[in-house]
Amino acid sequence: MNEIANAKKTARPTAAPSDTEAPLLEMKGISKGFPGVQALDSVDFDLRRGEVHVLFGENGAGKSTLINVIAGTFPPDNGSFRFEGRDIRGLTPHQARIMGISPVFQEFSLVPDMTIEENLFLGREITTGGVLNSGAMMRRAKEVIEELGFHLDPKKKVRELSRAHQQMTEIAKALMGNVRLLILDEPTASLTEAETGRLFSLIDRLKHENVGIIYVSHRMREIKELADRITVLRDGKLIKTLDAEGVSENELVELMTGRKIDVLFPAINHAPGETMLDVKDLTLANRAVEGVDFFARAGEITGVAGLVGCGKSELVRAIYGLEPIESGHIKVGGEPYLHPAPARSLKHGICYFPSDRVVEGLALSRPIRENASMAALDLAQFARMRVLQRGSERRVIQEIVDKLRLRPPNIERIVANLSGGNRQKVMLARGLTRETKLFLFDEPTVGIDVGAKIEVYELMKQLVENGAAIVLVSSELPEVLHLSKRLYVMHRGRMVAELTGNDINEQAVLSSFFQDENQAETA
Amino acid sequence: MTVRTFGSHAHPETGLERTSRIAASVGLLPILLVLMVAFMAVFEQKFFGVNNLFNVLRSTSFLAIIAAGQMLVLIVGGFDLSVGAVIALTSTVMAKTMAVLSASMPDQTAAIITLGVLAGLGCGVAIGLINGLCVAFLRISPFMVTLGTLSIATGVGLLLTNGIPVYGMPDVFVKGFGRALWFGLPATVYVAVALIAVVWFIQARTKLGRYIYAIGGNLQAATVSGVPATGYLVLTYVMCSVLASITGIMMTARLGSGQATMGGNVMMLQSIAAAVIAGVSLRGGIGRGEMVALGALFLSILTNAMNLLRIDSKMQLVVLGVIVVLAVALDELGKRRQIRD
Secondary structure (H helix, E strand, C coil): CCEHHHHCCCCCCCCCCCCCCCCCEEEEEEEEEECCEEEEEEEEEEECCCCEEEEECCCCCCHHHHHHHHHCCCCCCEEEEEECCEECCCCCHHHHHHHCEEEECCCCCCCCCCEHHHHHCCCCCCEECCEECHHHHHHHHHHHHHHHCCCCCCCCEHHHCCHHHHHHHHHHHHCCCCCCEEEEECCCCCCCHHHHHHHHHHHHHHHHCCCEEEEECCCHHHHHHHCCEEEEEECCEEEEEEECCCCEHHHHHHHHHCCCHHHHCCCCCCCCCCEEEEEEEEEECCCCCCCEEEEEECCCEEEEECCCCCCHHHHHHHHHCCCCEEEEEEEECCEECCCCCHHHHHHCCEEEECCCHHHHHCCCCCEHHHHHHHHHCCCCCCEECCEECHHHHHHHHHHHHHHCCCCCCCCCCEHHHCCHHHHHHHHHHHHCCCCCCEEEEECCCCCCCHHHHHHHHHHHHHHHHCCCEEEEECCCHHHHHHHCCEEEEEECCEEEEEEEHHHCCHHHHHHHHHHHHHHHHHC | CCEEECCCCCCCCCHHHHHHHHHHHHCHHHHHHHHHHHHHHHHCHHHHCHHHHHHHHHHHHHHHHHHHHHHHHHHCCCCCCCHHHHHHHHHHHHHHHHHHHHHHCCCCHHHHHHHHHHHHHHHHHHHHHHHHHHHHCCCCCHHHHHHHHHHHHHHHHHHHHCCCCECCCCHHHHHHHHCCEECCEEHHHHHHHHHHHHHHHHHHHEHHHHHHHHHHHCHHHHHHCCCCHHHHHHHHHHHHHHHHHHHHHHHHHHHCCECCCCCHHHHHHHHHHHHHHCCCCCCCCCCCHHHHHHHHHHHHHHHHHHHHCCCCHHHHHHHHHHHHHHHHHHHHHHHHCCCCC
């Protein structure tokens, strides 16, 4: 097996952390529960000065809960928390920052209508008697940005920046104060390779300055390049903390999922049939998608890969009728589909599963039954003459819920009390209430556990093998790589590649971003 | 086994987009103002009479101050329905205080005026504190809190006066300030200009102003960055109510009597309208005091023009409502087409 030690090209810093020294951060028996979920269950974690400690685990494994506890977003229910030898209690985000704990979350802590400079200094403005010293702040902001090697104009408003530039602003902001501990939560999710390289050399420099770094990532290449130690979490529990040296990729994935990787993704018999969806030269009003051509056929999964914020999600949302379209042609089942709107999309046999199930998917305070039948109340089996057919509704929904193995199978349960995996099943149940020929999955496995993930994949397999067309949009590269028959790659709102057969691999996907980046620079 | 690479091409800006971008940066408001004045120049010369212009300036001053306060609350992502009622409460409490003091100590005019004004401002501080504390600490929606204080302030004002105007304020206060001309302009204009300048300075040059923007722009980000958001929220509501109170004091001084019907819901609606026309976002985080003053000028000229053209006052309410809805709709549409680079 390819071992991480072999892949490590850069030498380790000379100021290697000694084991006798007290760790920068020491957490013991940390637990944290939320309604319906035990997010962390007695987890031990420690971080030494000058090391990169990777947190590894699936979505929903407890990584983000752990880094939020460290950043002071919320307190743990139990456990001891020591930072630089001191016991920490009742930590607030502000105190954490003052102590030198700087988090860079995926959810940005930026004010969109303020400039980069204003955001960098938010909460620590340079003032004389309450009056801002704009000149000094602008100079310092320029210095910091220069030092980091980012190409940012501090006078620009954050709202106008691309996701990658917002990410850089967030990193710059985290490095403004006196940083002792830096938390990076999937920092490269929206960065290109060149930008990632710059970030890595920055991390290297911070290590030399004895800063401890907690790095959350799924990407093997990054873990190989950066990690000193790796902590694997699964379902809120600590599985193992191990030295990065000598760890193989397969070992990590097995620790993460608790099973062999080849079992995770089902073998799908694709049988491409007629073209169900044909998109020509699609451009959205907000330019999140520009001039995109693509198609999806019945009986196969068409994947769309891309960095976070590349427009892949907006693409399927537009087809379903959730994003205003500026120009382009959409054909569904061979017929032109003008001015998409959700209600008409459902009638055309299109179903969209949103990535954010809480915001866009579910009425949390209502029972499973109502949530599942919500999109099909125009059908005779649910309502006649606008009067609900409760008995029939119960029967149909119960049947679907049983088929999806939702546990417990009580359809009168309130959705707010369900776990992430079960919530996704309620969403899927909604898609199965009516005859659907085209399924649009938007990040279908975000925030659900391994078991539920496998069931989602199984359902996709069934749907495709029964002749439906599936468009799968996902930022989880392994997912699209393993499940897609054909894989499109999007970058900055455009389709940059279409891969088939053996060309569907991680290297091909990553290099198509890179090619696009080069073209953009030479143009 | 194919790898297809698609060509990349940037989308060129069309002429229409450029025009709308330029219009957006200058703003529609100055253009509308010029058009309206030009319209009046052609159709109704009475508009340019000195007395009429003074009237416009006075009502602009009143509206600009109250709208500047409303703007601050809108920027932190709330809104304040109670500003009109605060005017009424301030008016009755101040007039009542002055009347009672005048009866007991008729010679000490300066003290009477000072205490009366302080009593009026106290009403603003009190209502602002109730609004701010309920919104910031109890997390009640601004709509419900300020609807409640609207009712309370109106009720107290009516209880104090039984709806009868309160006379008996010192002459100096009414003639030397409320109706006075200083260097050829109504005194209220100076007060309004000074207050708008203060608001501008706070917004552009102080930490307070920046925190108000940050709280409305992204509360979570502000809190994480160490901005004590609850305190600033309360302060913002208090500033809004105090500015409404100042408007109430000036209107009372102009009228010469305290009235429980002063301000009211029309003034409240106008304050929101002036702010929204001036580009203040109802989602919070955006808005500038000097633009709001322009918005107030626009609404005052519009009202004045409709009066001169003898448009029914009931019809004027309809027009005001239509303008508010239009301005908000334009704000929404503008947001929807925002493009990232």
